[in-house]
Each structure stands twice: as structure tokens, then as C-alpha cells.
Amino acid sequence: MVSINYDILPDLLKLNFNSDIHRVIIQQRRRLVVHIRKEALLEIANYFLDELSYRFIIATGMVCDNGYEIVYHFSDDTNGYVVNLMTELDEKKPEIESLANLINAANWIEREIHELFGIKFINHPNLTKLISEGNWKDDEFPYARKKG
Amino acid sequence: MSTKTVIPIGPYHPLQEEPELFKLYCEGEIVQDIEWETGYNHRGIEKINESKTFDQVFFVVERVCGICSTSHPFAYANAMEELAKAEVPDRAKYIRSIIGELERLHSHLLWVGLAGHFLGYNTVFMWSWKYREIILDLFEKITGNRNNYAMFRIGGVRRDIPNAQIPDIKNVLDTLKPKIDLLTGAVMDDPVIHARTKKVGILSKEDIINYGAVGPTARASGIAIDVRKDDPYAAYPLVNWKVITSEGCDVFAKAEVRLLELYESVSIIDQCLDKMMTLKEGDIFIPVKNIPEGMSFGRAEAPRGEVFHFIKSDGSNSPVRHKIRAPSYVNIATFKKSCVGQTIADATIILAAVDPCYCCTERMAFAYDYFTRRKIMNGLDLIKISHQKTNDLKMKM
Amino acid sequence: MGLGSYCFKKSLWVFHFGGASCNNCDIEILDCLTPRYDVERFGILLVGTIRHADVLLVSGSINKKDKERLIELYNQAPKPLLVVAFGACGCTGGIFAEGIPFAGPVDKIIPVDAYIPGCPPKPEAILAGIVKLTNK
Numbered sequence: 001m002v003s004i005n006y007d008i009l010p011d012l013l014k015l016n017f018n019s020d021i022h023r024v025i026i027q028q029r030r031r032l033v034v035h036i037r038k039e040a041l042l043e044i045a046n047y048f049l050d051e052l053s054y055r056f057i058i059a060t061g062m063v064c065d066n067g068y069e070i071v072y073h074f075s076d077d078t079n080g081y082v083v084n085l086m087t088e089l090d091e092k093k094p095e096i097e098s099l100a101n102l103i104n105a106a107n108w109i110e111r112e113i114h115e116l117f118g119i120k121f122i123n124h125p126n127l128t129k130l131i132s133e134g135n136w137k138d139d140e141f142p143y144a145r146k147k148g
Numbered sequence: 149m150s151t152k153t154v155i156p157i158g159p160y161h162p163l164q165e166e167p168e169l170f171k172l173y174c175e176g177e178i179v180q181d182i183e184w185e186t187g188y189n190h191r192g193i194e195k196i197n198e199s200k201t202f203d204q205v206f207f208v209v210e211r212v213c214g215i216c217s218t219s220h221p222f223a224y225a226n227a228m229e230e231l232a233k234a235e236v237p238d239r240a241k242y243i244r245s246i247i248g249e250l251e252r253l254h255s256h257l258l259w260v261g262l263a264g265h266f267l268g269y270n271t272v273f274m275w276s277w278k279y280r281e282i283i284l285d286l287f288e289k290i291t292g293n294r295n296n297y298a299m300f301r302i303g304g305v306r307r308d309i310p311n312a313q314i315p316d317i318k319n320v321l322d323t324l325k326p327k328i329d330l331l332t333g334a335v336m337d338d339p340v341i342h343a344r345t346k347k348v349g350i351l352s353k354e355d356i357i358n359y360g361a362v363g364p365t366a367r368a369s370g371i372a373i374d375v376r377k378d379d380p381y382a383a384y385p386l387v388n389w390k391v392i393t394s395e396g397c398d399v400f401a402k403a404e405v406r407l408l409e410l411y412e413s414v415s416i417i418d419q420c421l422d423k424m425m426t427l428k429e430g431d432i433f434i435p436v437k438n439i440p441e442g443m444s445f446g447r448a449e450a451p452r453g454e455v456f457h458f459i460k461s462d463g464s465n466s467p468v469r470h471k472i473r474a475p476s477y478v479n480i481a482t483f484k485k486s487c488v489g490q491t492i493a494d495a496t497i498i499l500a501a502v503d504p505c506y507c508c509t510e511r512m513a514f515a516y517d518y519f520t521r522r523k524i525m526n527g528l529d530l531i532k533i534s535h536q537k538t539n540d541l542k543m544k545m
Numbered sequence: 546m547g548l549g550s551y552c553f554k555k556s557l558w559v560f561h562f563g564g565a566s567c568n569n570c571d572i573e574i575l576d577c578l579t580p581r582y583d584v585e586r587f588g589i590l591l592v593g594t595i596r597h598a599d600v601l602l603v604s605g606s607i608n609k610k611d612k613e614r615l616i617e618l619y620n621q622a623p624k625p626l627l628v629v630a631f632g633a634c635g636c637t638g639g640i641f642a643e644g645i646p647f648a649g650p651v652d653k654i655i656p657v658d659a660y661i662p663g664c665p666p667k668p669e670a671i672l673a674g675i676v677k678l679t680n681k
Contacts, residue, residue: 028230030379031445055373056360057456058478060471073445073456080379082445105360105478136609142645143195190608191565192644199643208640214569214665258572277579295569295665 009083017044030081033071038087038096041072045099048074048083056105057082061113063145067091068119072099072106089119091145098124116143177491182484197470202228202302202439205467209457210296212472215258218251219450220472221300223457226381227446228302231461232436236382239427240304242420245383247291247299248448249413249420253324254283255451256406256413259503260331263403266496267344268535272334279327286320289313304433311429314421321414328414332407340541345400349486349498352397359485360478363453364409365502367393368401375449387419399501406503439463450475452503476504493537556588557627557675560598562618565641566605569665570632574602582668589675600627600678603655606634608646612654619655627678630657631671633664 010024013034020040025033036044048054057073068089075082089096098121099106110121111130118141121127136142173181193212197205209220222244229236236244257280264272284294290309291297299305309317335341356366366373374391376384392408394401441463447456453475460469479502487498563571577584578591592598595618607615619628630651633639638650651657661674 027443027445028233031230033443055357057454058471058473060458060469062460062469071458073458075378075454077373077378082379082447084443084445103360104358104481108477108481109473136646142192190610190646191606191641192646193641195645196640196643211567211569211640211664214567214572217567217569274580277576278581281576281579281581294667295573 009081013044016047020044027084030079032081032083033086034083035086035088038089041085041087041099042097042102044085045072045074046102048085049103052076054083056099056103059099059106059109059113061117061119061143063117063143064088067145068094068117070096070113070119094118095120095122097122098127100124100126115141117141118144172487172492172495174492177493179487179490179492179495182487194470194472197467199466201465202467205470206300207298209472210298213450213474214295215255216251216450216452216455216474217296218247218299219448219455220457220474222248222382222448223446223455224459225300225302225446226448227444227457227459228439229436230446231442231444231459232302232439234303234434234436236304237431237434238383238386239308239424239429240432241383241386242424242427243305243309243432244300245387246309246417246420247297248382249416250283250287252413252451253410254280254287255503256410257283257331259406259451259500260335260403263497263500264335266500266531266534267341268538269341272331275327276331279324279331282320282324282327286317290317301433302439303436306433308429308432309424311425314425318418318421321417325414328407328410332410335403335407339545340538342400343541343545344494344538345398345403345497345501346396347398348494349399349490349501350397351482351486355482355485359482361453361482362475362478363450363503364402364405365453365479365482367391368405369397370395373454375447375454379447381448383420383423384416386423387416389416389419399497402501402503439465452476453479476502480504491537493533496531496534556590557599557679558590558592558597559600559602560592560595560618560622561602561604562615564603564605564607564611564615564634565646566632566634570604570634573665573668573671574604574631577668577671582672584672584675587675595622598622598626600629601655602629602631603651603657604631604635606638606641606644607648607651607654608644609648610646612648615651615654627658628655629659629661629674629678631661632666633662636660636662639664 009032013021013024017040020037022035022037027033049056054074054076057075059073060071062069062071066088068091070087070089072085073082087096096119098110100110101123108130110124111127113119114121114127115129172179193208197208200208205224206221209224210217212220257276261273261276264270264276287297288294291299291307299307351365351369353369353371356369356371362373370393372391372393377391389412392405392412394404396404439461441461444459447454455475456473458471459467462468482502483499487495490498561574576582595601601619601622603615630636634641635651638647641647659674659678661670663670
């Protein structure tokens, strides 16, 4: 397993994924934010998980100006880097390919984001309720973008 | 005397009817499948934080979890100081690490007690919780409260530990060491505990990686991940200590890792206290006026594993988004792997081995018949079966 | 004082219901059973089912999912029953009262006889609360 040096990681990503990467920002020391095309999520996530042996930490759903953003957080435990893949989802059709088939660690959080925001994860093996049963109604999404 | 008069039962909410954490589908004695239902503990903390100022968030996140009460403010403070580009003074780093390690001590002792209870060793439960009181007294002396210490602020800590108090604290820690020896000996050398916990609840390296498990759960399967070493923060790079791992992969290995970590924690605290004696008192924070716009990612090593906080700020006084991920979120999912194929009697100890923090997740377990899907036993029954198995083993030995 | 109330006071059997909490309160309750505070010497026990309980100890803020369970438990409990709202969350909801799933503090759901405030209440406070309750 090779530990990739922080300085060359942005260039390496651009080399391998070119048009799928919108921009790479070095956020703080040992923290990187990579804005990617959402269609390229599986490929780029697989690159980090498989080739670079990163660990999936968690994903965060957020409301943003045009709709939603999902940030996927990965950790390289050999050097403490946290790489964060940012994807943007359209407000009218918020959906993205599920990571749960690639790594089991993504299973629950995708269910939770679905319940809170109403985002659909395509091909998720089991997109059923995790925390919402009894706490809010089926068609409610408490963290979703407010209309108007 | 009925068995009901012996001790409180089970994990933190022992007696709640049908909270349905885990449904263990069983064929005969063997668990075949597991389903999960939760939501009983959902408090909407991430949304609450969006209406609090950055300073107030410390008090909210402390109460995400009672036992990892310091780890959440720790990770949050790390995130905020990265964003504000603030370098915390050395004395504050030592104080933070001391509080963090004391918490690890009390959390692992709590775990030892509960694990002992599940196996039927109620004496271990009573003793380890009695020794835990020594640490809670120490907390009260240093911070004013047994739990929920409110020690952290952005840029440092809120209260100092006066140098005059340090020799007392070291004395208390010295009295604790022989007690830890006692507990470690009692657990690690007992043949019945070996029989109950070795080769039980095995999680291979591949399982750990697939589920993204962290903390002692991962370290017990030989994967040496520990945020304190991998992504160093506070005083951890300034003192000597080592990451404890085990190749056992089973429940015994998880117990071994936690017990040995107790010694490392005591050593870290000792070293921090020694170094603090050489530093000027009172230099415990740097003022931070503004939090700039941006994103930040902070983490800390809680007793259960990596705590991860993500903050998005827009330059105002409150976070726009605050994502909290506790270690139990990923650790509990491993139950699906570690429990299937095991007997019902082992179910409670396998679940306890992961040290689930129920406030980050949920409570008890129930057993269902695999074919009819009818409930056949509840959490109390599972614990009774576990005690029965221990008694049977004791008879045989 | 009748024989019933005399016996009632001598040995309280407690059923603990935990709502959505940080578990600190629950641990402090268990702490009461450990050797330092040893609440069992007063005859106080934690029991496994509400049907044997004299006291219903409710901790944690109650979210919508817990609310139904709490009402069900209260109805199943044999009367007379003393209800104790435990901790800041039990008394008023604490900091979680602003949360989306919050379903009202305990006294809006079932009648409460005693409040033990604190975050978490120290075991000494718990013992004092129980004593006050029995002297009511």
C-alpha cells in the first residue's frame, strides 16, 4: 500500500480523472476538498477506497443554493489526510448513485440522508427507514430545502 | 430468592419494553440474521446546532453522549481551530489530553463492568464501577462535575489545573494502578472468560475495512488505527505512548485491547502532568474573534473510536451545517457480521464487545424465530441465557 | 397511615424508562447501585417489568417515538405509581427541547410526582429525591 504524498494528490487526481474533477481545494493542512461530477462518484470513490486504501468515514447531506450537496469523507490512516468529495444535486431531481454496494460503511448514512433530505440513492440495497419511523411522517423530510 | 433481585440489568436502558434495537432471527440456538430498528434516541442535534452560536455548540455536543462526553467537544474544537487557524497554547493541549484520557479510563472501566455483568461476573461489575468512582471524583475536583465537564472553548480550555493540585492527582492515579492490575488479572486469566470470549464474535480484517469500523473494535482485529497517532492533535505527539492492537479478532481481543489501553492512558496523563508543572499557569487559551467562512473537518479518538465533526461556516456566528459522526455508528453495523452463526447465549457479549454507545445508537436485542418471525425472547432472557452458559462452563471446569 | 402506605415506603421498586438521552442520567442511576452509594440497602431495586414497579423513573427527553411507549407503560403500571422526572431532560426537555422530534417534557405526557433536576443529577441528589418522595 503506497502512501501518497499530500502535495501530489491534486495533480494525481487531475491526471486520472481530468474532466470529472471540477476543482481541488487544499482546505487546511491534511484536508482536501475535491468538487467532482456526481456521475463520476463511484469511479473516484473506488480509486480512493481500493487503490489508495482510504477508509470511508461518513457522508454529509447539505442544502445549497441550487439544490443539495453531498460530501463524502474519506480518511488515509497512514498519514491523517481527510479527502472530501463534493457532489451537487439538482433541487428538482435530487438523486445519486449509491456507494453502499461498494462499501458497506455507506449503507446506513445513505438511508439517514434519504430520510432527512429526501435524496434518492439509486441502487441502494435497502433504502428503508432508519430513524424516522414514529418521529416524522413518511412524506416529510425535515432537513430538506424549504419551498419558496 | 428470585433472580430478579440481583442487579440492574443490561445496557443503559435495561428495562424498556420493545425498543427493538436488534432483531436476531434464530433457527434453534443459532442466529441466522439480524435486523435493526432505531429512532428512539434521535434528538435532532445537528439542526439544534444551526441555531446556536459557535460557543454554545460546545454545551450541546457534550451531551450527544454521556460517556464520550469530552470526545465530541474535542473533535469540534479541533475543527474550529483549523478553521480559525488558531494554535492552542501548550498548557491547554496538556489539559485537553488529560481530560480526554481520564475519560478513556472511566469509559473502559465502565465497559469492563458491563461486560462482566453480561457474562455473569457481577463482582467484576461492582468492583470496576467502584474504581471508576475514583476517576469521577478526580473529574469533580478538576472540572466541577462528574460528567459533562464543559472544559473546552475555541482556542483552549475554560479552566486551569493549578500546579499545586498536580501532586494530588498523581497520587490518585498511583492508587488506581494496582486496581487496574487486579481487574486485568481477573479478566485475562480466568479460564471461563477465555471459554466465553475466545473465538466468539469474530470480525476479520476485511470485515473491519468493509464496515469502516474504528477504535478498539478495529484494533482488536489487528488494524492499528488511532486518530491520536494518525492525525495527531493536542498533546499526543508531545508524549510517549503506543497504540495497542491484538490479532485475536474476537471478543477476548477487544477486552484485551481496552484493558491494556488503561495502562497507556495512565502513562499519558502522568507525562502530561509532569510537563505541565514546567509551564506557566494561566496560559490556557488564545482569544479567537471571528470564525471565517469555509469548511472544516475535526476528529478525535473517543474511547470507542474516531469521532468526526464537519463544520460549514458562512462567516456568521452560527454553523450553517454541523455533521457529527460518532464511532458507534459504524461499529454497531458490524454486529451483522459478528453475530450471525453464533449462539443466542453469546449475543449479548458480542454486542457489548463493540462497546456500543447507545446515545449514538440504540439499546437492546430481541430474538425472533427465523421462520415464523415471532418474537421468542427479549433482552432480559438473552442476558439470563448468557449467565446460564457461564454457569454451565464453570461446572465443567 | 395504613399498612399499605407503610409498606410502600419501606421498599420502592423502580422501573427505569430511558427516553432520548445522552445516557449520563442512566449511568448515574446505575451508579447508585454500586458499592459507594449502594441504594439497595434502602430496599430500592431496579425491576425488569413495569408491572412490578412502584416508581416509574423517566430520564431523557422524550421524542415522538418514545411518547407512545411511555403512555403505554404508564397505563400498564399497577397503581399507586409514583412518577419521577429525572434530569434536566426529563424535567423540561433540557437543550433538546428545541429539536424536531421532541414530544414535550414528561409532565405534559403523564402526571409527575417528583422532579430530580441536574445534568446529570449526582447520586446524592437521586437519594435525596427518593427520600423526599417517600416522605410525601
